Amino acid sequence: MDLDVFISAHRAEWDRLEELLRRRRRLSGREADELVTLYQRTATHLSQVQSSAPDPALAGHLTSLVARARSTVTGARKASWxxxxxxxxxxxxxxxxxxxxxxxxxxxxxxxxxxxxxxxxxxxxxxxxxxxxxxxxxxxxxxxxxxxxxxxxxxxxxxxxxxxxxxxxxxxxxxxxxxxxxxxxxxxxxxxxxxxxxxxxxxxxxxxxxxxxxxxxxxxxxxxxxxxxxxxxxxxxxxxxxxxxxxxxxxxxxxxxxxxxxxxxxxxxxxxxxxxxxxxxxxxxxxxxxxxxxxxxxxxxxxxxxxxxxxxxxxxxxxxxxxxxxxxxxxxxxx
Structure with missing residues (x-):
């Protein structure tokens, strides 16, 4: 795998996922569907990087991105009184x-x-x-x-x-x-x-x-x-x-x-x-x-x-x- 070509091909998707995760307001239905799709794609990208071109910096960035997206998608529950x-x-x-x-x-x-x-x-x-x-x-x-x-x-x-x-x-x-x-x-x-x-x-x-x-x-x-x-x-x-x-x-x-x-x-x-x-x-x-x-x-x-x-x-x-x-x-x- 050519790592530079791979990054160029998918950076826009990662940036869009990052943008959706930073949204303060509630996501619309279309944006929520988009977030789920980008989360699944990024998880696949992370798997490809880890198996074919194990670059520590890129793998770390994608791991953090996937973890944050998973937390948002699955709705991590917070303890309450x-x-x-x-x-x-x-x-x-x-x-x-x-x-x-x-x-x-x-x-x-x-x-x-x-x-x-x-x-x-x-x-x-x-x-x-x-x-x-x-x-x-x-x-x-x-x-x-x-x-x-x-x-x-x-x-x-x-x-x-x-x-x-x-x-x-x-x-x-x-x-x-x-x-x-x-x-x-x-x-x-x-x-x-x-x-x-x-x-x-x-x-x-x-x-x-x-x-x-x-x-x-x-x-x-x-x-x-x-x-x-x-x-x-x-x-x-x-x-x-x-x-x-x-x-x-x-x-x-x-x-x-x-x-x-x-x-x-x-x-x-x-x-x-x-x-x-x-x-x-x-x-x-x-x-x-x-x-x-x-x-x-x-x-x-x-x-x-x-x-x-x-x-x-x-x-x-x-x-x-x-x-x-x-x-x-x-x-x-x-x-």
């Missing part, structure tokens, strides 16, 4: 509802593990001696000790932000790395339940378990639920690698992975609420029953949100995946 409202009203609760068969058992087993660890530590002095020296244990569990002062040792705002960041990172690890057969998810769960179990065991041995529960329950119910949802979703994603079902493994991982990323955004909002409770309610001077009531109300509202809105959305066909027009194209696969 309506998408945000739709996500929190249907997409996110539906995704959480769909994975309930994973995160509910995960929650029950994890709480059982934490309780067993707490019982083991609380009833075995030799185990407590391995954790820390007797003086350190007394300092941690005494009135005003480390377990109690932890929640009031920093300004509420910065403490809430720190807690939210740490918990959001833990949830993101579960969601993003769940595809690694769920191994990182199990590690995050073990770390969380070990810390909880140690607190239960040490405070029980000091006869102050009621104080510990009064400190942990206001924010812990919602916080741990979010972590369990993330963990259950991560485990489901890991199982998808093993058993993708009737879909191809790539398609199944794509769909579940997109839903998991959306859940990371939704759970960040949930953990923000629990962080606010932990930063402002837990260390407050409210009576223990009032603080626990606030935590229980937050937990019940979240569960109602998931089971009522999420259940309705799933029955309506919502899966938590992105909108159909935003998904990559797929090809049929044999069963």
């Amino acid at each position: 309506r998408d945000v409202a739709q996500f929190f009203a249907a997409g996110f609760p539906a995704a959480v509802y769909r994975t309930r068969h994973w995160w509910v058992p995960t929650a029950l087993l994890s709480v059982l593990v934490a309780a067993l660890i707490g019982w083991w530590i609380g009833t075995h002095p030799e185990v407590r001696s391995v954790i820390a020296a007797p003086e350190q244990l007394r300092d941690m569990t005494r009135p005003g000790g480390q377990y109690e002062s932890y929640y009031s040792s920093h300004p509420a705002t910065s403490f809430a932000a720190q807690v939210w960041t740490n918990n959001a990172q833990a949830a993101a690890v579960c969601l993003v790395l769940g595809a690694l057969l769920g191994v990182p998810v199990l590690w995050v769960l073990l770390q969380n339940m070990l810390n909880l179990g140690i607190g239960i065991g040490l405070m029980e041995s000091a006869g102050r378990l009621d104080v510990f529960l009064g400190l942990i329950l206001p924010h812990g119910l919602l916080e741990l639920t979010a972590v369990f949802v993330a963990a259950g979703t991560g485990l489901r994603l890991g199982w998808t690698v093993i058993d993708p079902g009737p879909r191809s493994r790539r398609e199944a991982l794509g769909a579940e992975g997109r839903a998991a990323i959306g859940m990371a955004i939704g759970l960040a909002a949930v953990l923000f609420v629990s962080g606010v409770v932990e930063g402002f309610v837990t260390p407050s001077g409210l009576p223990t029953w009032a603080r626990i009531t606030i935590g229980v109300v937050c937990e019940l509202l979240f569960l109602a949100y998931v089971y009522v809105l999420g259940g309705r959305a799933v029955k309506a066909g919502e899966t938590g995946d992105v909108a159909a027009e935003d998904r990559p194209a797929t090809v049929p696969t044999a069963a």
Whole structure:
């Protein structure tokens, strides 16, 4: 191919396409048809250049032109506040509802593990001696000790932000790395339940378990639920690698992975609420029953949100995946 002759023959078409793409006003019907025709021709020209005369400058110019024309022709959709409202009203609760068969058992087993660890530590002095020296244990569990002062040792705002960041990172690890057969998810769960179990065991041995529960329950119910949802979703994603079902493994991982990323955004909002409770309610001077009531109300509202809105959305066909027009194209696969 003589590149100079090729450019001379088609430059007028490229310039006309560029002119149509720069139009500020709405194109007429004839201009829209012309734009589609020029887009198709330019895409063919780009293919010819790439295969017969790979000139980097010309190929780059035509690639940019074709990409802009494709965006105009296909009508690229921009995210709006309506998408945000739709996500929190249907997409996110539906995704959480769909994975309930994973995160509910995960929650029950994890709480059982934490309780067993707490019982083991609380009833075995030799185990407590391995954790820390007797003086350190007394300092941690005494009135005003480390377990109690932890929640009031920093300004509420910065403490809430720190807690939210740490918990959001833990949830993101579960969601993003769940595809690694769920191994990182199990590690995050073990770390969380070990810390909880140690607190239960040490405070029980000091006869102050009621104080510990009064400190942990206001924010812990919602916080741990979010972590369990993330963990259950991560485990489901890991199982998808093993058993993708009737879909191809790539398609199944794509769909579940997109839903998991959306859940990371939704759970960040949930953990923000629990962080606010932990930063402002837990260390407050409210009576223990009032603080626990606030935590229980937050937990019940979240569960109602998931089971009522999420259940309705799933029955309506919502899966938590992105909108159909935003998904990559797929090809049929044999069963």
